[in-house]
Amino acid sequence: MPPELAESTAPSHGARVAALWGRLHGFGPVAGLVLLCIAGTLLNGEFATVDNALNVLTRTAFIGIIAVGMCFVIISGGIDLSVGSMAALIAGCMILLMNKLAQTIGSPVLVIALGMVLSLGLGAVFGLIHGLLISKGRIEPFIVTLGTLGIFRAYLTYFADGGAITLDNALADAYSPVYYGSLLGVPFPVWVFAVVALAGGFILNRTAYGRYVQAIGSNEQVARYAAVAVDKVKVLTYMLLGLCVGIATLLYVPRLGSASPTTGLLWELEAIAAVIVGGTALKGGAGSVTGTVVGAILLSVISNILNLTSIISVYLNAAVQGFVIIIVAFLQRGRR
């Protein structure tokens, strides 16, 4: 972090003020979230209940997990627009496979385990394809993932025949605890979200790979001169995101037990918004997993508050979301 560096080497007055200012900006998303929560509680007392908090955190889990992976991709200077379609296609394939396996394999637990393995495997493979096309194929990430965005969703629509792919009832019952069950009063998806976020924070800040990701994002050419295996790191980054999408999908499927062409619609924008609201620069180079997590929660808190009140016209819901995003981004804007 440049501001901290400035503080330790040149403890002049100006630098100290700048450092303080920089740190304050880092709290932008947190401040936004706290303000929103206060507003929510004032508007409806039910907002501050444990049940509501857990509802919000559980539904944030999908976007949040994907956003952690997206955070790496954006820090490395890339972007992935396909995550929503990818999640939908993985969900569809997973349900089709599980329905098929259930006819031959008796144990539903084994069937579900195989479904989960497929979900993670597909995520990693899709990420690998993205990474190779971007690094070895030298195509802009925006274009590669814009292409796969269409491809993934079209294949899901094709498999679903335009309708919905639905998990068999017996399997759905066996699988549903993965979303609805809880450990120590906290739902499983929230646990998984926490683990993914902690792991993401560790990898980004405490490993050589994490430093390479940041280095590539801030200056790819210099990173190459410094003998960083740029292509390999990039491929790994997209695979990591694919894996995150796989994790999110295996938590998503038991919620409704179905995938349809509307599954995961616009998740890519929500995930990217969470990362950027959380203080990561869209041009790459620097960012934080903590900010991303706060950003993801912030986005779902907004719609939660809007659902819990009826003070504004329902037609303006999207506008409120837009205003809050811009205000929070303003609070955490960095110095240029």
Added chain:
Amino acid sequence: MTRFTRRLALAAATAAAVLAATPALAQKKEVLGVSMPAATHSFMAGAVYWANEAKKDLEKANPNIQVIVKTAANASEQANQLQDLVTVNKITSLVVFPFESAALTKPVAEVKAKGVYVTVVDRGLTDPSIQDAYVAGDNTAFGKVPAEYIAKALGGKGEIVALRGIPTTIDNERMDAFNSVMKNYPGIKLLDAKHGNWNRDDAFKVMQDFLTRFKHIDAVWAADDDMAVGVLKAIQQANRKDIKLVFGGAGAKGAIKTLMDGSDPLIQANVSYSPKFMYEAIKMTGEARLKGQKLPANNIVPSVLITKQNAKDFYFPNSPF
């Protein structure tokens, strides 16, 4: 060289013969073009399925009709398609399910100006004078039927919540119809109505928040079978026993199956709004044109109450919807 010339002449003669023969072969009295949105969600998938069924049935029954079904991903693609249907396929009649009312009005008017018979389905054009006939589902009944059913089931007293679709004129029509019935039942209080965008996931979230916000709810108007899926999951998760009734709508095959089997006590009735009107529209247009007749200007396919008794009449296991 001479051989080559001869061959060339032969080829030209053959081509000319084929060209001359083709119109005779393809001389069908009626070429009916169908233009509609692509199957990106289950309702539209159902409409596409029914369009193809109508093509099959019409062409089988009448050798001198050809039906061409085209789907478009957005309004401008549909406008291009309409041009192609006229210039390339030389259609004599058109059944169009417009992507949007306003954007497609002008392109359809151009088709009409070429002398093509035009039947408009579901979403009306902004200038109705263009169309020869209009076929649509009954959005007013789509809101009225559930309102009356819920009011009767609750004995005219209770607290309800409603979900709405994507903000459109169709959605407004349904909501207004629902409210107009509920005006006659002052004992029933509509706590709130929020947009679930005809989407399972959005409906799940909205319902979760309704359940947090309202400690007592008697009935839910989910207003769509997809949204009903999300609503039921949210109720199940919250383990709430106060809700007696969830009313979906449109008659998707999964929802009709649930109704037939009686597998969910909360699902007691449904209201029809079947994509089968696409089938009716194509078949009516084709048959009327073959006989040289005209269709009635307005054909509203009624939305009726579906209960366990008549559910099997609305169950089409082969349709994706």
